[in-house]
Amino acid sequence: MRSISFLTRPGFFLVLACLSWGGAQAGILDYRRPPILPPPAGNESTPARVALGKVLFFDPRLSGSKWISCATCHNPALGWADGLPTGIGHGMQNLARSTPTVLNTAYNKFQFWDGRARSLEEQALGPILNAGEMHRDIDGLLRDLSAIDGYRTMFAAAYREDGISEAAIGKALAAYERTLITTEAPFDAWVEGNESAITDSAKRGFVLFEGKAKCNLCHQGFNFQDDGFHNLGLKERGKPDPGRYAQRALPAARGAFKTPTLRELSLTAPYMHNGAYATLQQVIDHYNRGGDVRTNLSPNMHPLNLSTTEKSDLIEFLGALNSTNPLTETIPILPQ
């Protein structure tokens, strides 16, 4: 019933282990690449499932217009996002939120900016059926896919029991997305002990990240996120967005959005759920001000009082999180 003592906390031993490994790098092992979250039972990865998910991901016939695929917005040539402040969907309509990268979503315990889906399986059907995004009716989609020989073969090989079904589409897309993982960045090489992998400025930036700038209150571990939802005090750009509040009607959830990964940022501008910032300099300036709007501001946000050099050190550190050879993908020939 008593609260546990400091000595019995696993974190204490981790700190000890790290201290003996290299003074300035306490906790550095927390940034090592972990295994991805296990897929739900019944959707273990197989080559047939990943191959099916890949063609579905690139197939515009999944949309009502037969013109928009997942890859239209999650474009592998643009860091698996779209380079736009907010997405453009069915009938060229502007969407309310920015398109996040699908890279490393295999590590997310919550999907979407407001966390409204838990698994990638559950998430994948969302955009297909969403009137604003791909605007497809599921019956029509299943009929069309069933009429394509190539898909009949692939679904049979990947999901014998489910067949061509809503469930199998979600599972296949999820199986494919679990293979879209960022490759080694200079920071990763440094974590493994290669001192010259990143610049001195990036090293100073990392110290700031964990120290004065307190970025790691929210951006944690290998994927630099915390499965958490925070209100950063961003100015609204359109209609007020309730964010996480739509899922949990609590003051702390109002205007709170999911912490995104900080990997591959050089490919995924503009930034934030509403695409408010075109550059990392603008993002850092936002944090340095402690946010702009005080209503429901996360209590973890404070003015940081960073010097110009400190800001550029932080940006240099974020640059060290870009993969040396970013994941590339070959465009598949679609089943006929």
Add this chain to the structure above:
Amino acid sequence: MQSQRIALVIACLIPALQVRAEEYVVDQINKSFVMTGKPITALKLKKGDTVSFKNGDPFFHNIFSLSELQTFDLGSYPAGEARAVKFEAAGTVDVECAIHPDMHMTVEVE
């Protein structure tokens, strides 16, 4: 003689048997609920008992419940601080963190 002794024993036991409300401490460590050093997902207690949720992380937590049986929102509080809830009705209460919703546990009130 024998019966007197039994009576004495019973008399001594009465205060101990009296229903005393317990106070439990549930820590939040590394974004999970922890009790006496071990992660927990469920806690059984009696009507009238109190649970003190203690933040052992360097960042804020915000423990709440929107269960039908009992709703509460402890608000956001920093490292080292604890906030307590009394569980007044029998049944199951879902407890979550508003900032880190993967932090989830149930309190079963008997």
